[in-house]
Amino acid sequence: MRILVLGHGKTGKLVAEVASERGHGVNVLDARENQNAAALTPAFLAGFDAVIDFTTPEAVIPNMRACLFSGARMVVGTTGWYSKLKDMRDLAERKDAGLLYGSNFSIGVQVMHQLAEQMGAALSGAGYDFAMSETHHITKMDKPSGTALTLVDAVVQGSSSAGKTGIAKEHIPIEAIRDGDAPGLHVLTATSGADRLTLTHEAFSRRGFAEGAVRAAEWLATRKGCYDFREVFTKL
Structure with a gap:
């Protein structure tokens, strides 16, 4: 080719x-x-x-x-x-x-999308608050990252498809950090009064x-x- x-x-x-x-x-x-x-x-x-x-x-x-x-x-x-x-x-x-x-x-991030959708479906209406954090190199142009936005979309889609009380996109805050030459870190958390579930993808390089x-x-x-x-x- x-x-x-x-x-x-x-x-x-x-x-x-x-x-x-x-x-x-x-x-x-x-x-x-x-x-x-x-x-x-x-x-x-x-x-x-x-x-x-x-x-x-x-x-x-x-x-x-x-x-x-x-x-x-x-x-x-x-x-x-x-x-x-x-x-x-x-x-x-x-x-x-x-x-x-x-x-x-990244193939790993694609699997994270699937898991985020499952989290949205399973935890919607169960008293969990979702939050997203992403860290990238200081020269990255978009903020928050496209990956963070699509992960939030996956949670919302999962909650809607489960037929439960949907999770609103605007209720999932995104923290965007720009630091050094970091290739990419995405952390999705779901927190209740009893526990916290964390889904993480960390890229070691590009x-x-x-x-x-x-x-x-x-x-x-x-x-x-x-x-x-x-x-x-x-x-x-």
Whole structure:
């Protein structure tokens, strides 16, 4: 495969390294080479089987519009743009493109999503107060993290699907901490007057995110449509 990596930050560099290790040809564009998606012409994109974006919330929308308009297969690990998800999904479907997005490409975090949903279902109406805490490196753009937001959504979804008194999203506080070079720590707690249940995922490095993104690109290369990584990670 030929993979185009957008973004030359720490995660983008690691994505390129992992893709190369897995035998793929890799081209990397940084922000200076691709201002306002100017480099992403149909002719240029035709040379790649998949595009992986780890840029910024400001850059990702122009990148997505250019790639999806050209019918490219695109994996998006950037967060902070989900208010435009419907528009991007519609564009991918109109142009027979492929879009796979996720707030976190770690397999461990995907399992944490499932467990958070189970916690919401089991503890809703049982006198538990939920809280979310996330810690990331000081250069992370979005705050709170997309992963923290989707974990809260999982709790709410679980509580609603259980047919019990639903847990309101606004009643789950999120503490966002930016510290040094921390790759990612997410802690979900459910506390009652009698006990506390804690669910934790700690990333030791960004490699798990990079490996998940590359495997996602391999899977998406022969498909079209729009996919949430949470829904397909077990198929990779």
